Each structure stands twice: as structure tokens, then as C-alpha cells.
Amino acid sequence: MKVECFNAGWMTAPAAVWRRDDDPRERVRFPVPAYLVETKSERVLIDTGLHPGACADPVAFYGAETMGLFTLELDQPLLEQVDASTLTKVVVTHLHYDHAGGLSLLPPGIPLFVQRREWEAGEDRAAIERNFYFPRDYAGEREVVAVDGDYDLLGDGSIELLLTPGHTPGHQSVRIGEALVLGADVAYFESGLDDHRFPPYGDDQDAQRGSAERLRDLRDGGARVLPGHDPGVVRPGPVGT
Numbered sequence: 001m002k003v004e005c006f007n008a009g010w011m012t013a014p015a016a017v018w019r020r021d022d023d024p025r026e027r028v029r030f031p032v033p034a035y036l037v038e039t040k041s042e043r044v045l046i047d048t049g050l051h052p053g054a055c056a057d058p059v060a061f062y063g064a065e066t067m068g069l070f071t072l073e074l075d076q077p078l079l080e081q082v083d084a085s086t087l088t089k090v091v092v093t094h095l096h097y098d099h100a101g102g103l104s105l106l107p108p109g110i111p112l113f114v115q116r117r118e119w120e121a122g123e124d125r126a127a128i129e130r131n132f133y134f135p136r137d138y139a140g141e142r143e144v145v146a147v148d149g150d151y152d153l154l155g156d157g158s159i160e161l162l163l164t165p166g167h168t169p170g171h172q173s174v175r176i177g178e179a180l181v182l183g184a185d186v187a188y189f190e191s192g193l194d195d196h197r198f199p200p201y202g203d204d205q206d207a208q209r210g211s212a213e214r215l216r217d218l219r220d221g222g223a224r225v226l227p228g229h230d231p232g233v234v235r236p237g238p239v240g241t
Helices: 052-056 058-062 065-069 116-121 125-131 205-220
Strands: 002-014 027-038 043-046 071-073 089-091 112-115 144-147 159-163 172-176 180-182 224-226
Touching (some): 052 071, 172 205, 180 205, 205 224
Antiparallel strands (some): 002 027, 172 180
16 A cells, blocks of 8 residues: 655644643644545545635635634645546545535535534534534535544545544544554644643543543554654655555
8 A cells, every 4th residue: 555645734733722731922833734545446535625715814704703713724735636537546634624614616426425423513503602613514415424433434444433422423534454543633742641731622632532542552462653743753755655
């Protein structure tokens, strides 16, 4: 398998937004990654990055004053880096705008794999408000494959979706082979698997700690676990498995 990381945008916000107890006067700029996994017969996109319209004016695009905390940037749209016509599957780790923002730009016929509890939360008014979802990111006709818990994506054990809730109700990580795990937002920073200094928001921090411990065990067992947005770790280019 071949795995490549693409830069799908940048987010800047006060440090305390990203990690509990960090200095709110400091602003931290984060990369927004998306990943392409290629096998002999499959091209699987994992997450879709920021929508270009959101980068132009996030408050107006989402109609949310809270987006004024964030500066969103895009060096190059993801679909100028990845040929969407060749994709066979799309996985979203969760429905936040920096992971699902580009969904509406993809051809509708590509199957979308998401945890059922995440998709259902994205259609529930209270959960939408609590989890900072924006339905315009994932609205529209598409083939949705809602999975329940850990899921063998290709049926051969090579790519497994891992239910890792807490950051959102149905957050999932992705295990690729035996040696690589895309942890997504279980922890923004690599250190979060150990210190559990998550953002002050989140659906269920007890569940998030449990998910962090699950990924930490995989790491300690020899797997490389990539965090969601750590600027010292997440970089575009080939990712070894």
C-alpha cells in the first residue's frame, strides 16, 4: 500500500482553543491533513479538508460568529492535488469542518464511510450545536455507508476503521497495515496520548481519554500513531507503513 499526506489547509486560533491550559494570548497555526491510501484496486481518501469558501470568510460561510476566533487558509485546494475521479472510497474521521468541509466538492457517487453514531449526531439539532458541526459540509445526496464500531474497510484486514469516540460522538481513527494509525483528533498533539490535555470542548472527555489510551497501547505495541494536527509531526508527503 501507498499512503500520502496532503495539506488541505491551515487553521490558526488561540492556543487555549487547541489544548487545555495553554496560553490564550498565543495563537497557534495548525496544518489540516488529508490522506490518500492506494492499493492495487482502491484509492481511498481519508478526510477532505477545508472548503475554499470557508477560508475566504469563515463567519459568512458558516453563519457562525464563533468562527471569528479562527483564521483559515488554503495553499492549494485538495482536489487540485488529488484526482477525485479516481477515488473508490472516502472515509471521514468525523464531521468537523476541517475534516468534512470538502465533501460537497467530491463527486456524489463515491461511497462515504462514517460511523453511524457520528452521522446520526450530524442530523440531530442538539448534537449539531454541542459538537460544532455545520450541516452544509455534509448535506446533499451521496452514498453513505454507516458503520458500527471497528470495521474492515476492504475486507482483507489491510485498512480498519477504529471507533475512537470522545472528541465527537462517532469519531473514528484508521489503522493501515500493522504499523500505521491515523489517530485524527483523538489528540491534536502527539503528546496528547500521554498527557490527555485535550481541548476544553468535546463531546465526552472520559470517552476521549479511553480512546487516547487505546491508541497509546497501539503505539506502545509498535505502531506509528499520527496525531490530528501537530505542526511538528503532520507534514505533506509519503507516509511509511
